[in-house]
Amino acid sequence: MLTACGGGNGNSTEPTPETSPVSGTISLLAGHIGGSGNVNAPGNAARFGRPANIAVDTAGNLYVTDESLNTIRKIALDGNVTTLAGAAPIPRVFGDLGRGSASFISPAGSADGTGTAARFNGPAGMAADVAGNIYVADSANHIIRKITPAGVVTTFAGAAGVSGSADGQGAAAQFLAPNGVAVDGAGNLYVSDFGNATIRKITPEGVVTTLAGTAEVRGTADGTGTTASFGALSGIAVDSMSNVYVTESGETYRLDSGHTVRKITPAGVVTTLAGTASMRGFTDGEGAAARFNAPRGIAVDSAGNLYVGDTGNSAIRKITPAGVVTTLAGGQTWSSSDGIGKAASFRYPRGVAVDGAGNVYVADTDNSTIRKITPAGAVTTLAGMSSATGYSDGAGDAARFGWPRGISVDGSGSVYVTDYLSHTVRKIAADGAVSTLAGNAGSSGFADGAGASARFDYPASVSVDGSSNIYVHDSVNNAIRKITPSGVVTTMAGDAGPVAADDTGNIYVASNYAIRKVTPGGAVTTLAGSSGPGVADGTGTAAHFSNPRAIFADGAGNVYVADGNAIRKITAAGVVTTIAGSVYVDGFVDGDGTAARFSEPGGLAVDDMGNIYVADRLNSAIRKVTPSGVVTTIVGRAGSEGILLGDLPGSLTTPSGIAIGPNGVLHVTSGGAVLKIRLQ
DSSP: OOEEOSOOOOOOOOOOOSSOSSOEEEEEEEEEOOSOOBBOOBGGGOBOSOEEEEEEOTTSOEEEEEGGGTEEEEEOTTOBEEEEESOOOEEOOOSOOOTTOOOEEOOOOOOOEEGGGOOOSSEEEEEEOTTSOEEEEEGGGTEEEEEOTTOEEEEEESOTTOBSOBOEEGGGOBBSSEEEEEEOTTSOEEEEEGGGTEEEEEOTTOEEEEEESOTTOBOOOOEEGGGOOBSSEEEEEEOTTOOEEEEEOOBTTBTTSOSEEEEEOTTOEEEEEESOTTOBOOBOEEGGGOBBSSEEEEEEOTTSOEEEEEGGGTEEEEEOTTOEEEEEEEOSOBSOBOEEGGGSBBSSOOOEEEOTTSOEEEEEGGGTEEEEEOTTOEEEEEEOOOOOOOOBOEEGGGOBOSOEEEEEEOTTSOEEEEEGGGTEEEEEOTTOEEEEEESBTTBOOOBOEEGGGOBOSSEEEEEEOTTOOEEEEETTTTEEEEEOTTOEEEEEEESOOOEEEOTTSOEEEEETTEEEEEOTTOOEEEEEEOSSOOOBOEEGGGOBOSOEEEEEEOTTSOEEEEETTEEEEEOTTOEEEEEEEBTTBOOOBOEEGGGOBOSSEEEEEEOTTOOEEEEEGGGTEEEEEOTTOEEEEEEOOTTOBSOBOEETTOBOSOOOEEEEOGGGOEEEEETEEEEEEEEO
16 A cells, blocks of 8 residues: 655556648757667658668669568668568567667568568568669578569568578578578679578579588588588678678687688689688788678678678778778777767678768668768768767757656746656756756665755656646655655655646555555545456446556546556546546557557646647557547657657657646657657
């Protein structure tokens, strides 16, 4: 049960429409809007999940395998990012997600078709032919796919779901987790068949043969054809003379292989061009004197120079035809910064591609971005935006949060945010200036006190009363903490969950499947619910709740609860009704009352007209519920995750909290940022 700790004067998934029913804009109040996601937009406004590999066609268009989303993305010459093939993601990740966690996954499959009707399962390496067709190593399906410029996907070689090692034509051939694919000027494909440790060749007619290596025989031996052996094959490239180059990334369970670049002639003669098997490191030099650390992607230019995504070193390396290795950009600084040569930084880059002008394009995997490197080594971010984690006070986009979660706004427009991962409570002025009101960044605990001397342990929801006192659900400490406007922290109640305050200083707390009321004098009563879980509307203890995640108290004494995947209302007399959604059924459906669907709503706010605004967390959307229970989506798009500013519907990343400020402006915590949404 809720216990007073001190007196107080404290005050099934269907897509939603793609267009918002209201007009308005999203803007940044504070924090950083970068990170992973799934947003089609120009340049830095686009979002990627985990870009694994990259290819460039003769016209200069780029193509990216977005591994975590099971999609193929295209970046046009004007910088606009679209999805060429693969299905839009759906919300199906449960649990208490952190700021950087993806809340969408893409349905895996092996279906041929056009555009979003096609399905992939772990798309890895890719290459473009002279006609603009794209070939993809669909690794988990054990097949090679072909995509026309119009987005028509067919299976070129192998049979979906059938793994093995068999030469033959089309579906008669077998692969085992193919990792990379390259295409020569005559239309022949070359495949690094990871699971079989072999190099395969596919003619334009789909006839598959083994060029080098022996199926499932792993090693580091140079030689001809089947006498050669490979370890952890990764990327593959082919030059104008049909010489094939592969990277071996190394295997954690084999210390005697990997970290090399190998060359295979058209006759199948295998040599080691650079690096030494089992010798991990970061050294420029010639041939065996050079060192790599889990090299992955590889590309070749018209002069025969190779470019390697040296993943473990977070560097891009260049290898001349004679085997001389230099570092083109980056190197052992795991970050994201543009610059010249080693002044730039990457975070575990994988795929690389090179255009006719010698520009190198990089799938910077863990930064969720696509980078461009000029021949002089100047690095810029071409598409996507990396996340910027950290903790710092400051104005607007100079501020950083660990994970802004709960949010509340007082009458003057000051915003209060619980920084969940930093164990602090932050204050944001109307101009976006962020300061730390209470707690010490990175130092968790349980201590009352003023400002930085106080300690919290993963503070979650927050609410402010009419006197600007702040109430915080200190989640791991299982307590309600009160913070005065000057930052003095006291503990008000224990054995408690999500909290809401009204203008007169009453607070409402979810505790043991019940909603309890605490007066300014500390008197505790049960408004509705009982000590056991369940789902039932009714009055007082006859009602039951299952999983109250968020609550909100309006000026008339009504309390609103996000219970599981439903929105419920409690009157001042304790009468509980379900307004919208279904507690145990998740989804993304607009509609009337219980026909609507939510997915782990994480925050609530109610305007003066009785409209409820819901931070629908795993749908990465803001939903509006009218007093009669009609649900519409006002911010966010089906299958889109990542912060996209500008006109509605925009796009969000797992919004956790929502509050209404002066003039009806919505304030939302999303990803690593606090956003303002103005409805018109």
